[in-house]
Amino acid sequence: MKNLLPPNWQFDTDQLPTATNDKWLLPPLVDLCARLREPGHQQHGTLKSEGNAARQNGFLHVVVPPDTQPVLENGSLLAGLRERAYHDAGIHLHVLGALTAGLAGEFPANMLGLKQGGAIGVTNARRSFANDDVLLRALEYAATFDIKVFFYPDEPSLSKNGVAHDGYIASYHGLAGIPWIAETVALAKQLLIVEETGVSAHFSQLTCKSSMDLIRWAKQRGLPITCDVAMHQLHLTDDALIGFNALAYVLPPLRSNTDQKALLEGLQDGTIDAICSHHEPLAKTAKQAPFAECQPGISTLDTFMALGCQLVRDGVLTAEQLVEKIAINPARIAGIESQWRNIGGAVLIDPNQAWQVTADTMHSAGKNSPFIGSTLVGRVNQIFFN
Numbered sequence: 366m367k368n369l370l371p372p373n374w375q376f377d378t379d380q381l382p383t384a385t386n387d388k389w390l391l392p393p394l395v396d397l398c399a400r401l402r403e404p405g406h407q408q409h410g411t412l413k414s415e416g417n418a419a420r421q422n423g424f425l426h427v428v429v430p431p432d433t434q435p436v437l438e439n440g441s442l443l444a445g446l447r448e449r450a451y452h453d454a455g456i457h458l459h460v461l462g463a464l465t466a467g468l469a470g471e472f473p474a475n476m477l478g479l480k481q482g483g484a485i486g487v488t489n490a491r492r493s494f495a496n497d498d499v500l501l502r503a504l505e506y507a508a509t510f511d512i513k514v515f516f517y518p519d520e521p522s523l524s525k526n527g528v529a530h531d532g533y534i535a536s537y538h539g540l541a542g543i544p545w546i547a548e549t550v551a552l553a554k555q556l557l558i559v560e561e562t563g564v565s566a567h568f569s570q571l572t573c574k575s576s577m578d579l580i581r582w583a584k585q586r587g588l589p590i591t592c593d594v595a596m597h598q599l600h601l602t603d604d605a606l607i608g609f610n611a612l613a614y615v616l617p618p619l620r621s622n623t624d625q626k627a628l629l630e631g632l633q634d635g636t637i638d639a640i641c642s643h644h645e646p647l648a649k650t651a652k653q654a655p656f657a658e659c660q661p662g663i664s665t666l667d668t669f670m671a672l673g674c675q676l677v678r679d680g681v682l683t684a685e686q687l688v689e690k691i692a693i694n695p696a697r698i699a700g701i702e703s704q705w706r707n708i709g710g711a712v713l714i715d716p717n718q719a720w721q722v723t724a725d726t727m728h729s730a731g732k733n734s735p736f737i738g739s740t741l742v743g744r745v746n747q748i749f750f751n
Contacts, residue, residue: 366390369688375709380749382713389714391688393425393750395695395705397593398569399644399666401427401450401458405434410646410730412446416454418666418728423712423745424642427456428699430515431463432490438463438474440482447483455750457708459699461488461515464503470494473503477510485700486513486567491616493521501558508564513700515567516555518576519617523547528657530603530618538609540657543618545573552576556583559590567698568592570643572617574627580636591698592636594628595643596672597663597735599681601625605735609656613735615645616661629681632690639695642669646731664731667722674716674743684716713747720744 366385370376370392381390399419402410419427427450431437437446443460450458462479464487466472476487487507494500507514524547529535531542552568556579559566568580571592580592597615602625605613613619631637645662652659673691676682682690696705720726722736 367684369684370711371693376711387717389684389716391712391714392692393710393712394423394691395426395699396424397428397639397641397695397698399427399429399642401429402646409648412450413453414730415646416450416456420454420456421728422666422669423748425456425710425750426459426701426705428459428461430461430488430490432468436463436468438466440478443482443484459485459701461486463487464489464514468492470499473506476506476512480510480512486515488515491517491519504558504562504564508562513565513567515569517569518548518551518555520547520551528614529606530620532603532621534603534606545575548573548617549575549579552579560588565589569641570595570617572598572620573624577627577631577636591638593639593641594637596640596669597665599628600672601735610735611652611656611659612733614656614659614661615663633681639698640690642666646729647733652733662733664729664733666729667727668734668736668741670714670745671741671743710750712745715746716743718744
């Protein structure tokens, strides 16, 4: 067995079954972005169904954005949500509050109240800002109270009509494209304002080569930033859309082979600090309309570990580096490292277990995965969570 637990970890290995040859023992995973569909979108999943999917796939700690119905902008409501997630599914929920009131982008939300209510940070998700002054004032507010800001870079004036990466595949299928500069224009602006305000920031779900260049530049300047990439962006490109495959329709979109290669390089050289699931379960009907009218999103919790094992088999990461990207670094970024260590626990992985992705083998209520029907290798065998 390969023991990948951090030093002085809270776990008694006597709990392990005797047959653990060729298996990996990991600390509980930490997901920096998953939508568990409550409150307001229970037709796609619930805290119970998606929380259970997270737990069964090794995630004990899950960070959720505030773009729910209602928007998570009231600190007094967060404790009840966290309690329900633990009671219904046995996971620890960590909430990002709204950066602007109602996520409308017009004026800052009550960030201090959100922090006092237990929010680990704030974000405007993929919603736009009325102008750059609003963004500047919001980040000044966050910096004043030492609140981390999470960004999902997107310039809506460049992306609002698009459904796929602006490239050959979109053109061939007659789909409206989203150029890579929709991400990098927003990212460049946000990095400059982070530098001006000194706020601690995390950039989530980056997708393109130019974003890697900008993050490297910012880190070289000593900006207080980190970033992540969604697991599916490391394994899929816009080629997955061929034939109008709506199961591969996600925002931000799957990019080109060149972008995917740059993400893998960024993962290897430390530019990318973490890998998130970007889990977005959807009801079956959400993917049955014509491609451009479908809802974007991929159900990813069930395939996450197999795809992580694939990165190790391909020599992109070592097993130890994978644990850093999916557990150690995410816990630090979310500001929950002390809680994560104190709770302890472990996940036993069989990196060589082949299994077929089907509706029956997925724990999530959302079966919207482009890997449906595929055989993947690597799966959680057992969890040891309190």
